Amino acid sequence: xxxxxxxxxxxxxxxxxxxxxxxxxxxxxxxxxxxxxxxxxxxxxxxxxxxxxxxxxxxxxxxxxxxxxxxxxxxxxxxxxxxxxxxxxxxxxxxxxxxxxxxxxxxxxxxxxxxxxxxxxxxxxxxxxxxxxxxxxxxxxxxxxxxxxxxxx
Amino acid sequence: xxxxxxxxxxxxxxxxxxxxxxxxxxxxxxxxxxxxxxxxxxxxxxxxxxxxxxxxxxxxxxxxxxxxxxxxxxxxxxxxxxxxxxxxxxxxxxxxxxxxxxxxxxxxxxxxxxxxxxxxxxxxxxxxxxxxxxxxxxxxxxxxxxxxxxxxxxxxxxx
Numbered sequence: 001x002x003x004x005x006x007x008x009x010x011x012x013x014x015x016x017x018x019x020x021x022x023x024x025x026x027x028x029x030x031x032x033x034x035x036x037x038x039x040x041x042x043x044x045x046x047x048x049x050x051x052x053x054x055x056x057x058x059x060x061x062x063x064x065x066x067x068x069x070x071x072x073x074x075x076x077x078x079x080x081x082x083x084x085x086x087x088x089x090x091x092x093x094x095x096x097x098x099x100x101x102x103x104x105x106x107x108x109x110x111x112x113x114x115x116x117x118x119x120x121x122x123x124x125x126x127x128x129x130x131x132x133x134x135x136x137x138x139x140x141x142x143x144x145x146x147x148x149x150x151x152x153x
Numbered sequence: 154x155x156x157x158x159x160x161x162x163x164x165x166x167x168x169x170x171x172x173x174x175x176x177x178x179x180x181x182x183x184x185x186x187x188x189x190x191x192x193x194x195x196x197x198x199x200x201x202x203x204x205x206x207x208x209x210x211x212x213x214x215x216x217x218x219x220x221x222x223x224x225x226x227x228x229x230x231x232x233x234x235x236x237x238x239x240x241x242x243x244x245x246x247x248x249x250x251x252x253x254x255x256x257x258x259x260x261x262x263x264x265x266x267x268x269x270x271x272x273x274x275x276x277x278x279x280x281x282x283x284x285x286x287x288x289x290x291x292x293x294x295x296x297x298x299x300x301x302x303x304x305x306x307x308x309x310x311x312x
C-alpha cells in the first residue's frame with residue numbers, strides 16, 4: 001500500500017449476562033473443554049467451528065476457524081491471559097477474515113454462584129479495525145452462543 | 154481462592170492523542186526498534202529493570218519485571234502483539250501484575266495517522282479490566298500520558 005489509508009478503529013464495550021442451572025465448576029468446565037465449546041459456541045445450526053489448536057492455560061493460544069458450513073472464512077486467535085477456576089477467564093482475541101484482521105477484543109468471563117445456579121457475566125471490549133460492523137457482529141455472535149450454553153446443563 | 158474473595162474488575166476506556174512532528178513511519182519505528190523502545194517505554198528514572206524482552210511481531214510476547222527503587226514488590230508487564238499494520242497501527246493485549254498476581258488486563262490500539270506536513274497524529278485507545286479500584290482508569294491514563302511524553306522526547310532526541 002502506497003498511501004496511508006488507515007481506517008480509524010471503532011471501540012465499544014458489550015456486557016452480556018445469563019444465569020445457568022448449574023454450579024460454577026460445571027459452567028467453568030463448559031468453557032475449559034474444547035468438545036463442549038465446539039457444541040455450544042456456534043451461533044446457529046448452519047455454522048461450524050473447528051479448533052486447530054486449543055491451549056486452555058495462561059499464555060496458551062487457541063486457533064479457531066469458523067463461519068457457515070463449508071465456508072470457514074473467519075479465523076480467531078484466542079490468548080488466555082488469566083484463569084481462575086470456577087470464577088474468571090480473561091482472554092484476548094483477534095478475528096480475521098481470510099487472513100485480514102477485522103477486530104481485536106478483550107473478553108472477561110465472570111462466574112458467581114447464585115444458590116445452586118451460576119450467574120455469568122461476559123464483558124466484551126472490542127476494537128473493530130476494518131470499519132465493518134464487527135461490534136454488531138460480536139453481539140449477534142455471542143448472544144445466541146450464551147443461550148446455547150444453557151443446553152449443556 | 155474462592156469466588157467471594159476475588160476482586161471484581163472495573164471496566165474502563167480511555168483515549169490519548171498526540172500530534173507529533175514526525176512521520177508515522179518514524180513514530181512506528183520507535184515501537185519496533187528494541188533500543189528505541191527500551192529508552193522511552195521500558196527504562197525510567199527511579200525504576201530498577203530486572204528483566205525485559207522485546208518481541209515485536211504478531212503473536213510475540215514481551216515480559217518485563219521492574220520495581221521502584223527501594224520498593225519491596227516486583228511489578229510485571231506481559232504484552233502480546235495481536236495485530237501489526239506497518240506504520241499504521243499496533244494492537245496489543247497487556248497484563249500488569251504485582252508479585253505474580255495480575256491487577257489489570259488491557260486491550261490497547263495505537264493508530265498512526267499522517268497529519269500536517271510530515272507529522273503524525275497518534276491515537277492510543279485502551280480498554281481494560283482493572284482490579285485495583287475506582288482510580289485505576291484515571292491513574293492508568295496518567296501513566297500512559299507520561300509514557301507518550303517520553304516518546305516525544307525520544308523522537309526529538311534520536312534521528
